[in-house]
Amino acid sequence: xxxxxxxxxxxxxxxxxxxxxxxxxxxxxxxxxxxxxxxxxxxxxxxxxxxxxxxxxxxxxxxxxxxxxxxxxxxxxxxxxxxxxxxxxxxxxxxxxxxxxxxxxxxxxxxxxxxxxxxxxxxxxxxxxxxxxxxxxxxxxxxxxxxxxxxxxxxxxxxxxxxxxxxxxxxxxxxxxxxxxxxxxxxxxxxxxxxxxxxxxxxxxxxxxxxxxxxxxxxxxxxxxxxxxxxxxxxxxxxxx
Amino acid sequence: xxxxxxxxxxxxxxxxxxxxxxxxxxxxxxxxxxxxxxxxxxxxxxxxxxxxxxxxxxxxxxxxxxxxxxxxxxxxxxxxxxxxxxxxxxxxxxxxxxxxxxxxxxxxxxxxxxxxxxxxxxxxxxxxxxxxxxxxxxxxxxxxxxxxxxxxxxxxxxxxxxxxxxxxxxxxxxxxxxxxxxxxxxxxxxxxxxxxxxxxxxxxxxxxxxxxxxxxxxxxxxxxxxxxxxxxxxxxxxxxx
Numbered sequence: 001x002x003x004x005x006x007x008x009x010x011x012x013x014x015x016x017x018x019x020x021x022x023x024x025x026x027x028x029x030x031x032x033x034x035x036x037x038x039x040x041x042x043x044x045x046x047x048x049x050x051x052x053x054x055x056x057x058x059x060x061x062x063x064x065x066x067x068x069x070x071x072x073x074x075x076x077x078x079x080x081x082x083x084x085x086x087x088x089x090x091x092x093x094x095x096x097x098x099x100x101x102x103x104x105x106x107x108x109x110x111x112x113x114x115x116x117x118x119x120x121x122x123x124x125x126x127x128x129x130x131x132x133x134x135x136x137x138x139x140x141x142x143x144x145x146x147x148x149x150x151x152x153x154x155x156x157x158x159x160x161x162x163x164x165x166x167x168x169x170x171x172x173x174x175x176x177x178x179x180x181x182x183x184x185x186x187x188x189x190x191x192x193x194x195x196x197x198x199x200x201x202x203x204x205x206x207x208x209x210x211x212x213x214x215x216x217x218x219x220x221x222x223x224x225x226x227x228x229x230x231x232x233x234x235x236x237x238x239x240x241x
Numbered sequence: 242x243x244x245x246x247x248x249x250x251x252x253x254x255x256x257x258x259x260x261x262x263x264x265x266x267x268x269x270x271x272x273x274x275x276x277x278x279x280x281x282x283x284x285x286x287x288x289x290x291x292x293x294x295x296x297x298x299x300x301x302x303x304x305x306x307x308x309x310x311x312x313x314x315x316x317x318x319x320x321x322x323x324x325x326x327x328x329x330x331x332x333x334x335x336x337x338x339x340x341x342x343x344x345x346x347x348x349x350x351x352x353x354x355x356x357x358x359x360x361x362x363x364x365x366x367x368x369x370x371x372x373x374x375x376x377x378x379x380x381x382x383x384x385x386x387x388x389x390x391x392x393x394x395x396x397x398x399x400x401x402x403x404x405x406x407x408x409x410x411x412x413x414x415x416x417x418x419x420x421x422x423x424x425x426x427x428x429x430x431x432x433x434x435x436x437x438x439x440x441x442x443x444x445x446x447x448x449x450x451x452x453x454x455x456x457x458x459x460x461x462x463x464x465x466x467x468x469x470x471x472x473x474x475x476x477x478x479x480x481x482x
Contacts, residue, residue: 015380023269026259027407028376030268037368076391103242115387119481122385129382133267137257137348141370144363146356150317153410154397161392169394172410240360241321 010094014108016132022209036101043067051103059172066191087120159184186226197233205229242474251335255349256420257373261449277342283309328361391415411436416475426466446470
């Protein structure tokens with residue numbers, strides 16, 4: 001399109017769709033989702049996409065869909081060619097004047113893959129990031145577990161970290177969230193005990209999805225925690241009055 | 242109300258209204274807000290309420306409004322009688338069978354005062370916490386600054402903390418968010434420099450409000466940072482590809 005000699009290009013939206021419950025998308029996010037002619041979303045090599053599934057009930061007809069294939073068994077560096085390819089596919093739509101909504105589970109900048117796309121797109125195109133409800137606060141809500149207040153330090157720890165690092169950081173924070181637990185569950189249970197936090201720790205998996213489940217950490221079986229699971233613990237325990 | 246001999250009481254909702262932009266409330270939050278006969282919200286002793294202001298355009302007529310007076314110049318312990326009073330006022334509506342939506346800026350469990358009400362209400366009444374977009378992810382979106390990804394440690398640090406603690410925690414994390422800056426700005430600027438993070442630090446104030454402002458940290462005047470301001474910094478800097 002041309003207007004006074006200036007080409008009009010599309011805008012790319014990093015659209016936080018929330019942690020799972022379709023109604024935890026924001027009013028703004030829903031409006032952008034409905035208006036965007038193109039929706040893009042991270043997908044496994046087999047084409048499965050959690051972000052796409054979250055908004056499924058909100059999608060009308062007539063959208064162009066652009067799955068962005070990411071190899072979830074590989075790390076971020078190994079996926080660089082996939083992110084390059086995804087950015088190029090998005091850019092082609094922007095170049096043609098079409099807005100693209102990139103669907104992001106939870107919030108785009110909270111442990112999502114959108115950061116890697118943002119780094120490839122932000123210099124060349126108008127990018128708007130629409131924040132979403134993160135799994136962090138959704139898990140706290142589901143567990144009835146305050147994350148932090150007042151002068152508290154709150155630390156988010158991926159479960160893949162080294163045991164010593166995990167323990168030290170747990171001891172130094174007031175509130176901790178241990179994310180992406182999966183196969184690391186036995187290590188996490190041990191570190192929580194070593195850090196004196198086991199009695200205060202609460203576990204939830206697949207928050208916001210139909211199979212969401214929370215249970216005492218002592219009842220989680222060692223090999224059954226999925227990747228989308230989280231433990232919250234606060235040194236204050238129940239003493240919030 | 243009576244049903245088969247069982248009294249029906251109201252439900253109290255801890256309702257995250259998002260960080261400022263009225264459209265960053267969730268679809269679920271908006272639905273609960275519209276349906277609740279009673280809305281309660283933290284207010285200064287003079288009756289001013291940020292949470293109430295955020296949802297103003299969403300409110301229809303006919304709501305009973307219940308300001309919860311909190312002395313913001315005092316700490317949480319000194320406010321205990323105010324929280325007790327607030328919980329009693331909410332309980333009276335619940336007892337009478339009316340649902341109460343407690344409006345919470347951002348997310349109810351992320352550095353909000355709702356945690357103190359929750360501790361007073363959760364044993365006696367049905368409580369549902371509705372997560373919201375936190376200022377943490379809203380600031381990241383406004384700044385175009387990813388918070389964390391992959392195996393990163395993310396730490397949230399209130400600016401009131403001791404200089405030595407701030408510096409150590411900044412050095413030990415990958416991404417840091419320094420919140421509630423206000424009069425602590427000069428200390429924060431110094432610690433960021435000492436921790437080698439000044440070049441990566443980005444500042445935003447009053448995110449989502451009409452007077453939102455972001456600027457390079459070197460251009461913030463020492464005495465002008467408001468309480469609702471935040472600095473984000475990541476040791477990775479701009480290297481997100």
